[in-house]
Amino acid sequence: MTETQTLNSFSTGPDERGRFGLFGGRFVAETLMPLILELEQAYEAAKQDPSFQAELDDLLKHYAGRPSPLYFAERLTEELGGAKIYFKRDELNHTGSHKINNCLGQIQLARRMGKKRIIAETGAGQHGVAVATVAARFGLPCVVYMGATDIARQKPNVFRMRLLGAEVKPVTSGSGTLKDAMNDALRDWVANVEDTFYIIGTAAGPHPYPAMVRDFQSVIGKEAKEQMLEAEGRLPDTLVACIGGGSNAIGLFHPFLDDPEVSIYGVEAGGYGIDVPNGHAASMTGGRPGVLHGNRTYLLQDNDGQILEGHSISAGLDYPGVGPEHSWLKESGRVTYVPVTDKEALDAFQLCTRLEGIIPALEPSHALAYVKKLAPTLPKDNLLVMNMCGRGDKDIFAVAEHLGMEMG
Amino acid sequence: MTQTRIDKTFAALKQEGRAGLVTFTTAGDPDYDTALSILKALPAAGADVIELGMPFSDPMADGPAIQASSLRALKSGQTMIKTLAMVRSFREENDTTPIVLMGYYNPIYIYGVDRFLEDAIAAGVDGLIVVDVPPEEDEELCLPALAAGLNFIRLATPTTDERRLPQVLANTSGFVYYVSIAGITGTAAPDVGKVKDRVQRIKAKTDLPVAVGFGIKTPEQARALSDGAEAVVVGSALVTAIAESLDEDGRATPETKDRLVGLVESLNGALRRTEQAEAL
Incomplete structure (x- = not known):
């Protein structure tokens, strides 16, 4: 905690050991x-x-559709009666979420390294769709590992991936969700080390993934900074983004970490509530540091170090870990994490x-829910940016079920 | 460093002129009592070194057989405390057969590294194999374990090239575990010729014994792969034998221990046959 006083930069990490x-x-x-x-x-060479x-940059502009707009959410601002709310519209990207930013970066690197086969893990399917998309675009065979449980609850995305030519491999080990999909992707990688590139979807995993994914996602924050300067002539006062593994959040936050006047909030999936055992996916608010999937970070785990599944209404947030940079930003006090x-x-x-x-995805709906609480407490001249990191088309079935509505 | 049970065992094997058998089973699979009775029966059945798995919910380097074994153990209520108790109970009867705890870092990290090392040594553990702590992270566990007097056994793999090998061997003690396939445990069958070549290259760089493992299922494979190595490791085949002996509800049957003991006997027999064949 004393680090807060002594650090003169929050954006220089990681060190040479990936810490x-x-x-x-x-x-x-070792393999x-x-x-x-x-x-x-x-x-590093790239x-x-x-x-x-x-x-x-060319692909981001012409293929993904960047820059995404910074949109003044006028009616929401009026309704909440406080901070001036802007959405960073990353749901307007090709494939419907921020995931494409990272996938374009990593597939360019894979091609540069001469890799011939792409693998990935996916939870909600947003990352899987983005990977299948770039693999199709560059003509590389692609295998996406997806938990059997997630396959059942995310059918539209499974179909999209198959249309795009990817092979979706159901993962039945463990409880058949995102962490198990990541385990199996790692197992595939170990067995196919020569020709395979593993496109990890979030800012987690072993070094250099957390830094690399963050770098590719930082386009979100860089654009937001420029756009806000253009719209309002100054930096925003408040940033809000949802956190599963935390790639959209670190992408928005990172370019602002050394602007101390900017308050930053990461919103975790509180599920049924932080007090419900194994009933949430808030690894930082309700977990503790441990080691999984190549990095030390906050994890949902029991007293014996066994990893818990967690729960969230959003399949994109129910990962038992979080990117290590978020864990560090929490401990250093630079970012406030809330469920x-x-x-x-x-x-x-x-x-x-x-x-x-x-129609937002359920993931940024978590960020929105916190904006709902926070905005009314802030003055009207407080400029707030929320990352609208994905669109909700994939979630309409789940939402209908939760609201007890009939489709059609 | 004084001779550990592992050092003594490999010295004795050298005297005997045969390769040793390293067995892997998971602590608590399928339940504490059965796993303990298996553990106690292993030396007489022919296990020269015992690897005891510390179950973990997310065993990323393991294939389906060992994953399932780990989950059976956790489901039956296995914890780190119980795993160490199992070793303690074994040591009351056996003071010679080395026990190497094998697993992943997180359960050790959560138990607390210092407390774990202290309790493991007190229980009678001789060495550790912790899959997800590479040389780059040596100060986490490897160096403290060596300082505490445990052997830290490292895995060398087909992807460990000549440039990297010295780094892998640097803080390894007891023996080197050569992973015979680029992949997870219990899947592809290793290529005997390639493995022998790699083992030779490792031995050119170290005096430590080399044990070959991952993918060895049958006594014939064990015999073939022991050529040029000091030991072979069999794991997936053993936990598969346990799985196949269980009743419909996943509980141990009278057959469970017998099947496992029978398989270990035949594996050890195959290793002894090599020595006889060579003598002829």
């Missing part, structure tokens, strides 16, 4: 270690190569849909 303070690192089996090192080297960024329940997210989903004509 953000205590968090991060490279906790992988993967040489690959992780090769990846790190390739990524960062130094202006043609890499130029090609990526929001399923019900609050569902209410915010409906409010936004009716007031703004935007």
Whole structure:
């Protein structure tokens, strides 16, 4: 906690060992270690190569549709009667979420490294769809690991991935959700080390993934900064984003970490409530540090170090861990992390849909739910940016079920 | 460092002129009592070194057989405290057969590294294999374990190239575990010729014994892969034998221990046959 006083920058991490303070690192089996090192080297080289960024920028603009707009949510602002609320409209990207930003970056790196096969894990299917999309675009075979439980509750995305030519492999080990999908993707990678590139979807995993995914997602925050300066002539006062693994959030937050006047809030999935055992997916508010999937970070786990499944209404948030940089930002006090329940997210989903004509995904509905609580407490000249990181088309079936509505 | 049970065992195997058998079973699979009775029966059945799995919910380097074994153990209520109690109970009867605890870092991290090392040594553990702590993270567990007097056994794999091998061997003690396939436990069958070549290359860089494992299922494979190595490790085949012996509700049957003991006997027999064949 004393770090807050002594640090002069929050944006220089990770160190050469892939650590953000205590968090991060490279906790992988020896078989993967040489690959992780090769990846790190390739990524460092790509960062130094202006043609890499130029090609990526071109794809982000013409293929993904960036920059995404910074939109003044006028009616929501009126309704809440406090802070001036802006949405960073990353749900308007190609494939409907921020996930494409990272996938374009990683597939460019895979091609640069001469890899011939793409694998990925997915929970809600948003990352899987984005991976299947870029794999189709560049003509590489693609296998997406997805928990059997998630396959059953995210059928439209499963179908999308198959249309795009990806093979969706159901994961039945464990409880058949995101963490198990990640385990199986890692197992695939270990067995196919020569030709395979693993596109991790969130800012977690062994170094260099957390830093690399953050870098590719930071386009969100960089754009937001420029756009806010253009719209209001100054930086925003408040940032809000939802946290599962935390890739959209770190993308928005990172360019603002060294602007101390900007207050930053990460919103975790509080599920049935933080007090309900194994009934939430808020690893930072309701978990403790441990080691899983290659990095040390806050995890949902029992007293014996066994990983818990967690629960959230949003399949994209029920991951038992969180990116290590978030764990460090929590401990250093730079970012405030708060939980929001399923019900609050569902209410915010409906409010936004009716007031703004935007159907948000259940993931950013969590961020919205916190905006609902926070905005009224802030003055009218407080500029608030919320990352609308995904659209809700995929969630309408789940929402209908929760609201007891008939489809059609 | 004084000789550990592991060092003594490999010295004795060298005297005997045969490769050793390293068995892997999971603590608490299918339940505490059965797993303990299996553990106690292993030395007589022919296990020269015992690897005892510390069950983990997310065993990323393991194939379906060991994953299932781990989950059966957790379901039956296995914890780190019980795993250490099991070793303690074994040591009351056996003071010679080495026990190596194998697993993943998180349960140790949560137990507390210092407390774990202290309790493991007190229980009679000789070494550790912790899959997800590579040399890059040595100060987490490897160095404290070595300082406390435990062997820290590292995995070398087909992806460990010549440049990296010295780093992998640097803080390894007891023996080197050569992973015979690039993959997870109990899946593909290893290529005998390639493995032998890699084992030779490891032995050129270290005096430590080398044990070969991952994917060895039959006595014939064990015999073939022991050529040039000091030991072979069999795990998935053993926990599969346990799985196949269970009743419909996943409970142990009278057959469970017998099947396992029978398989260990035949594996050890195969390793002894090599020595006879060579003598002829």
